[in-house]
Amino acid sequence: MKTFVTRSVIGIIFGGFIGLLMTYAAIYFGELTVLNSGLFVQNSLGAIFSGWLFTVTPLFFEIDSLKLSQQTALHFFTxxxxxxxxxxxxxxxxxxxxxxxxxxxxxxxxYALIWLGFYLYFRNESKKMNDDLQHIQ
Structure with a gap:
């Protein structure tokens, strides 16, 4: 539960930050002089929810009782x-x-590219750790 709350807070803050950066980019590059407040709130809340979603859903991969294929399917569909x-x-x-x-x-x-990148990274890390364990005397 502590991990869920911690990741939720981090995701909400990160989503808010990204939403603010998107607003700044729209103002600067779009040369906007006036913002629609309703649209700003809608997009900000969307960015905050997205930040939360993308930091909390990887918790599926920490459920050891599930196979990797089940974790991936749950994460993907969610x-x-x-x-x-x-x-x-x-x-x-x-x-x-x-x-x-x-x-x-x-x-x-x-999704497939990001999943493959994480898979290869963690496979390489586990290989390094296994090699290090083989050399312990």
Missing amino acids: VMIAYGVLAYGIGWVPQGTSSALIFFAIALVM
């Missing part, structure tokens, strides 16, 4: 459904079937 509904509902993904399919395809590829 992230894809929650973030997909959020992004589509807020307007980060334009309305329409083709936009939703393109979003899903891009998200699937990104």
Whole structure:
């Protein structure tokens, strides 16, 4: 529970920070002089929720009673459904079937690449630790 609360706080802070950076980028690069307050609040809350979601859902990988395939499936479906509904509902993904399919395809590829990167990294780390254990006298 302590880990969940700690990660929740970190995710909320990180999401708020990213939301603020996105606002600054829109103002600076979009040369905006006036912000729509409703849109600002909507996008900020979306960024905060996203930060929370992406820092809490990796806890699935810490459930030792589940196989890696089960952990991955739980994480994948939780992230894809929650973030997909959020992004589509807020307007980060334009309305329409083709936009939703393109979003899903891009998200699937990104998920696979990030998952593969983490998998290879941790496999390499475990190999190093096993090699170090073999050399202990």
